[in-house]
Amino acid sequence: MNRSDTITLTSVTAIGYHGVFEHEKRDGQPFITDVVLHLDVSAAAETDDLAKTADYGAVAETIVAMVTGEAFDLIETLSVRTAEKILADFALVDAVEVTIHKPKAPIQVPFGDVSITVFRTREQLQDAHGSR
Template identity: 80%
Template structure:
């Protein structure tokens, strides 16, 4: 039986320099990231062994390094890169859902938030 377990990590906040405008790349702004990590946690639960699950502290560090690292024009690119890196770095993961919020996007009308969500699964993983 395929388990549908997940770990959720919400509100990882860092200043990034992503955007299409020069001032966004120069001045930076906050980006808030939420992730859902899909995996079978039964082995970790049985053994109480961190190495059999995704260390969410390490996941947060990975997110931080990407948000504060290379600047992209689009948050679509940033969000996809985070998802791809998490799957590459954490082999226990079957799939990830990553949402990046850009609450101070340069929009000229009142708004609450702008975000993009991507879902990525390992090749060969059955649909979740």
């Protein structure tokens, strides 16, 4: 990663069915995702060409597909799988930071939000696939 510019998407919201409790998987709830893409945007800036950057509209669609897709018990799993999917699908992204918020988590005390943030690099993805 020679140069690291960033593209940030915040508050991408979708209903998902993630959680350890039956009612979470049955009823669903909102999940809010923030993503920071690390990449070099120099070629895109020089040429004004979308093909030379990460299409953040397509990234947002990927996020929604992950949240509304396969149900996981943990938002930790959802966060890591979302990061891996973005790296796999967007070749120009060198690293990604994914934060999943679960504002309606079943917590029995007053709270504002619960979230997890993961950071993954293309190198980590390649190492993981090489060792499988």
